[in-house]
Amino acid sequence: MSEPQYKRVLLKVSGEALMGEEAYGIDLNVVQRIAGEVKEALAIGVEVCLVIGGGNIFRGLKGAAEGMDRASADYMGMLATVMNALAVQNGLEQQGVPTRVLSAIPMTTVCEPYIRRRAVRHMEKGRVVIFAAGTGNPFFTTDTAAALRASEMGCDALMKGTQVDGVYTADPKLDPDAKRYERLGYMQVLADDLKVMDASAISLCRDNSIPIVVFNIHETGEFGRVLKGEGRATIVENEAA
């Protein structure tokens, strides 16, 4: 059996991924499946922490577009990520995986506040850490939160679980000739405005030399395969010198 290529990773799952076939909210079957993917990764010896988005419940930009104050709308978006984090924690615990939710917005009756050293300690003890409430600041995204936490936790890769198996030259659902990139440079992603993650997230990963691995989170067993370098994915990393 091949060895995993990374020792510690951060898995970013968008809120939309948790919706499954629903139009809104959380599909608990999908949550269980994603929890199963994380459990498998732990079983092959990879330490995993998570950032979950909130777009299945509330997006700040949408609230702002409808007339809300942007900062207030963003705080609602961050609270949405806490709900998702609790759902994923529940899914993991039902599969016997010890998990802690650490929120960037302190709400100590619900979960622990985010303290970097505490998060590191949890991971060293074999617990899965879920970082909730994004960065804790409005005007940011959970992609940027994922890049930030991956940097803080010394992760070897940011695993971006999406609906498709990588980054394509065009939308593969619309264009049959679309080709999947095997590898991309951070600068190419920024220059060509490829929709991998937002620019601040890409820049943060670039500054800290954290590869971004884009793969399909809905394909059963794929997370483990990609961690072993066997699955289908696009890797965004430093351009060859």
Ligand code: UDP
């Ligand atoms: N958000 C924020 N600051 C952060 C992270 C998230 O204000 O650091 C808000 C923002 O309004 C965003 C919402 O939370 O629209 C949900 O996060 P995101 O859109 O990144 O979720 P995803 O697209 O991954 O589901």
